[in-house]
Amino acid sequence: MFWNEKAECMGKEEKEELQLKRLQETVKLAYENVEFYKKRFDEAGIKPEDIKTLKDIEKIPFTTKSDLREAYPLGLLAVPREEIVEVHASSGTTGKPTVTAYTQNDLDIWGECIARGLKMAGAEKEYIIQNAYGYGLFTGGFGIHHGGNKMGAITIPISAGNTQRQLDTMIDFQSDILTCTPSYAMYLGESREKAGISLEDINLKAGIHGAEMWTDEMRKRIEASLGIKTYNIYGLTEVMGPGVAQECEYQNGMHIQDDQFYPEIINPENGETLDYGEKGELVLTSLTKTGMPIIRFRTKDLTSLIGEKCECGRTTVRMTRITGRSDDMLKIKGVMVFPSQIEKALLKIKGISPNYMIHVTRPDILDEVEVKVEASKELFFDEMKEMEKVEKQIQASIRSETGLRVDVTICEPESLPRSEGKAVRVIDERNFE
Amino acid sequence: MAVKQISIFIENKEGRLKKAINTLAQENINIRALSIADTTKYGILRLIVSDNEKAIEALEKDGFIVKENDVIILAIPDKPNGLNSTLEVFDEKGINLEYLYAFVSNKTDEAIVVMRLEDMEKAIEALKDSDVKILDDKDIKEL
Numbered sequence: 001m002f003w004n005e006k007a008e009c010m011g012k013e014e015k016e017e018l019q020l021k022r023l024q025e026t027v028k029l030a031y032e033n034v035e036f037y038k039k040r041f042d043e044a045g046i047k048p049e050d051i052k053t054l055k056d057i058e059k060i061p062f063t064t065k066s067d068l069r070e071a072y073p074l075g076l077l078a079v080p081r082e083e084i085v086e087v088h089a090s091s092g093t094t095g096k097p098t099v100t101a102y103t104q105n106d107l108d109i110w111g112e113c114i115a116r117g118l119k120m121a122g123a124e125k126e127y128i129i130q131n132a133y134g135y136g137l138f139t140g141g142f143g144i145h146h147g148g149n150k151m152g153a154i155t156i157p158i159s160a161g162n163t164q165r166q167l168d169t170m171i172d173f174q175s176d177i178l179t180c181t182p183s184y185a186m187y188l189g190e191s192r193e194k195a196g197i198s199l200e201d202i203n204l205k206a207g208i209h210g211a212e213m214w215t216d217e218m219r220k221r222i223e224a225s226l227g228i229k230t231y232n233i234y235g236l237t238e239v240m241g242p243g244v245a246q247e248c249e250y251q252n253g254m255h256i257q258d259d260q261f262y263p264e265i266i267n268p269e270n271g272e273t274l275d276y277g278e279k280g281e282l283v284l285t286s287l288t289k290t291g292m293p294i295i296r297f298r299t300k301d302l303t304s305l306i307g308e309k310c311e312c313g314r315t316t317v318r319m320t321r322i323t324g325r326s327d328d329m330l331k332i333k334g335v336m337v338f339p340s341q342i343e344k345a346l347l348k349i350k351g352i353s354p355n356y357m358i359h360v361t362r363p364d365i366l367d368e369v370e371v372k373v374e375a376s377k378e379l380f381f382d383e384m385k386e387m388e389k390v391e392k393q394i395q396a397s398i399r400s401e402t403g404l405r406v407d408v409t410i411c412e413p414e415s416l417p418r419s420e421g422k423a424v425r426v427i428d429e430r431n432f433e
Numbered sequence: 434m435a436v437k438q439i440s441i442f443i444e445n446k447e448g449r450l451k452k453a454i455n456t457l458a459q460e461n462i463n464i465r466a467l468s469i470a471d472t473t474k475y476g477i478l479r480l481i482v483s484d485n486e487k488a489i490e491a492l493e494k495d496g497f498i499v500k501e502n503d504v505i506i507l508a509i510p511d512k513p514n515g516l517n518s519t520l521e522v523f524d525e526k527g528i529n530l531e532y533l534y535a536f537v538s539n540k541t542d543e544a545i546v547v548m549r550l551e552d553m554e555k556a557i558e559a560l561k562d563s564d565v566k567i568l569d570d571k572d573i574k575e576l
Binding site: 375376377380381382383384385387409410411412413414415 | 438440442443444449470472474475477479496497498500502531532549
């Protein structure tokens with residue numbers, strides 16, 4: 001039931017004592033070895049000794065993605081370079097990539113976090129894990145791999161893509177657990193149905209999916225089309241990759257491995273710390289990483305924390321589903337919109353496929369938004385006025401969710417691009433220069 | 434008596450109409466009548482074909498969305514006022530017309546009109562006393 005019962009079910013006081021001790025060590029390590037942190041601390045007029053309680057963490061300045069970019073590639077190491085054994089990096093789609101460097105001990109901790117998650121998903125040592133996260137600089141593939149190794153399970157490093165081979169592997173190896181992005185899981189489910197492979201031919205029991213936002217509706221589709229129970233997993237390149245947090249069987253918030261990472265929620269506008277239950281930006285501090293400790297990293301991910309003990313018995317703090325990012329919200333006609341809001345609006349309509357695309361343009365001086373959705377049997381009527389009614393219904397749903405009037409286009413089924421990694425939901429062709 | 438028509442959702446992009454027609458040709462399905470209603474983004478392709486079941490199966494296999502609907506098919510005297518007098522029957526009874534399309538056959542002197550009305554039963558009832566002939570599946574096979 002638990003991979004590490006002591007760490008996962010620790011009492012509050014004991015946990016806080018451990019967190020404080022580890023926080024103090026991390027701050028000291030960073031201050032003494034990383035020029036960036038020393039400078040930041042000095043500017044803020046604080047010394048490692050000033051961290052006397054967990055609450056004192058609020059005195060420490062935040063670290064941002066751009067800080068990491070400036071330190072590219074290995075400017076934030078807290079140990080001699082020869083102790084580093086692996087690096088991972090973000091894709092760099094919005095600028096220079098951010099790199100995280102790991103010592104062997106850091107990798108062991110990563111594996112430990114993943115192993116805890118695998119166990120939450122019901123894995124046993126004899127399980128076969130079909131790891132369809134991409135292997136490479138992206139942290140998904142190797143992250144899960146380290147966890148599979150730690151557990152002693154068989155990990156198939158199949159990586160993302162090559163859908164036919166994924167299906168063959170599922171059948172031939174009778175894989176127990178599928179790990180990949182939710183959009184790829186959905187695609188694999190659709191492909192299984194299309195290939196006429198029955199659920200009896202495969203043996204999947206669970207799916208561990210993350211690295212992008214997904215909804216309950218998507219979860220239901222994946223679970224039905226692959227005959228599995230799915231577990232939302234969270235992580236990010238800058239902190240550790242997957243395994244920072246994951247859902248247990250109750251699917252009610254993701255358990256943060258809070259003996260390894262200290263979570264805070266802040267108001268993204270003013271940086272103020274918020275309480276449990278309040279929605280804001282997640283800030284993470286690594287408590288045990290030594291290769292590249294990270295202190296008060298602003299994740300930009302919007303969520304809230306749950307402090308109560310979970311039904312599963314774990315006492316770790318949980319985080320709710322990520323509903324958006326404080327930085328990639330779309331500003332359309334002056335209105336702030338998250339793609340997830342549009343997704344939510346679409347899923348309220350019966351028969352709509354969770355594959356959609358938001359296309360933002362500015363043909364002249366005003367923004368225009370086209371939302372493309374795929375038609376289905378329930379959404380297709382022989383009469384034009386019925387079709388127009390469907391479009392209007394979709395428009396109205398989006399309008400009530402976002403306040404935006406959008407153009408709706410119904411496309412043929414499976415005509416929108418499917419992705420093997422993170423789904424691309426937004427095409428923004430506006431030129432802001 | 435109502436006849437089954439199939440409707441296909443066609444995205445307004447290159448080659449989709451041809452693809453649908455080609456799918457039917459591959460299965461040796463004969464198209465008796467055809468109409469397209471279109472917008473700038475998509476169209477509805479409506480067809481009377483020789484074998485609905487086979488057509489639907491083939492089209493769905495190729496990824497199309499297909500629906501089967503009731504229509505009535507009428508043989509109307511191929512002369513001035515032919516269609517008008519038929520429409521008047523519906524008008525009098527207050528039966529709304531959703532759409533229609535017409536074609537001529539070289540097997541008959543009459544014009545063939547496919548109609549979808551708001552209330553199909555009422556429409557068939559209304560035509561009982563007129564001289565308009567309602568065609569059934571068998572008649573259509575012979576066209």
